[in-house]
Amino acid sequence: MPGMDSFNSDGVRIAYIDVPPAAGNEQSAGKPILLIHGFASNHAVNWVNTQWVKALTQAGYRAIALDNRGHGESEKLYDPAAYSSEAMAGDAIRLLDHLGIERAHVMGYSMGGRITAHIALDHASRVRSALIGGLGMHLVEGKGLPSGIAEALEAPAGTPAPNPTAAAFRIFAEQTRSDLRALAACMRGSRQTLSRGELAQIEVPVLVSVGTLDTVAGSGPGLAALIPDARALEIEGKDHSTAVGAKPHRDGVLAFLAAQP
Secondary structure (H helix, E strand, O other): OOOEEEEEEOOOEEEEEOOOOOOOOOOOOOOOOEEEEEOOHHHHHHHHOOOOOHHHOOOOEEEEEEEOOOOOOOOOOOOOOHHHHHHHHHHHHHHHHHHOOOOOEEEEEOOOHHHHHHHHHHOOOHHEEEEEEEOHHHHHHHOOOOOOOHHHOOOOOOOOOOOOHHHHHHHHHHOOOOOOOHHHHHHHHOOOOHHHHHHHHOOEEEEEEOOOOOOOOOOOOOOOOOOOEEEEEEOOOOOOOOOOOHHHHHHHHHHHHHHHO
């Protein structure tokens, strides 16, 4: 896997990888797909280690994956206002600009799914299709993650977390060697919802993929029903953390992408 490049996104350094299609697998004409990871993760944990980049490039796609601001090798910011979904969507669009890409498939997981939905709404001309993973009706209802996560991230090591989900995110953030203070700012700044009216304005083809045991995302079919050209992929027996790399998820996404013009 290539090392990371970086670019200046309106004053913020954003790191990314850009992986060409596998040799001899050009049936998708090297169409680009932009991958946007979830909260406290990074491009490697979300997309490389789970075999997504390998599967997409072997299927003939050009796989581009960024580390969101505050995550991975990208610049760390400590003001919650810097982490609005619109700001993070702006990083993704500026990456396409930087690479000279007019239109791409855009796939995000969890927080990345939220960013993807904002891109599909606000930058439709840049999007071939939008793939929203690990996020369902809580994109609209604003529920999902409990309170206390930012506080757990900021607490001194060994401090008991206020609830099991907050504890799990603290452990995950430490495993990914994340900047805990930057993540706390991101958690406070990135929880924007979309209204039913806004979802009705999304014109691009959409796939909503959620595990049937996912208690964080909300209903995937419920969200898909609110978007005009959307379908739902239910990933049987998988929760929020296990659905992302599940083979039925990859198979469903590749089938959806193959059906796009």
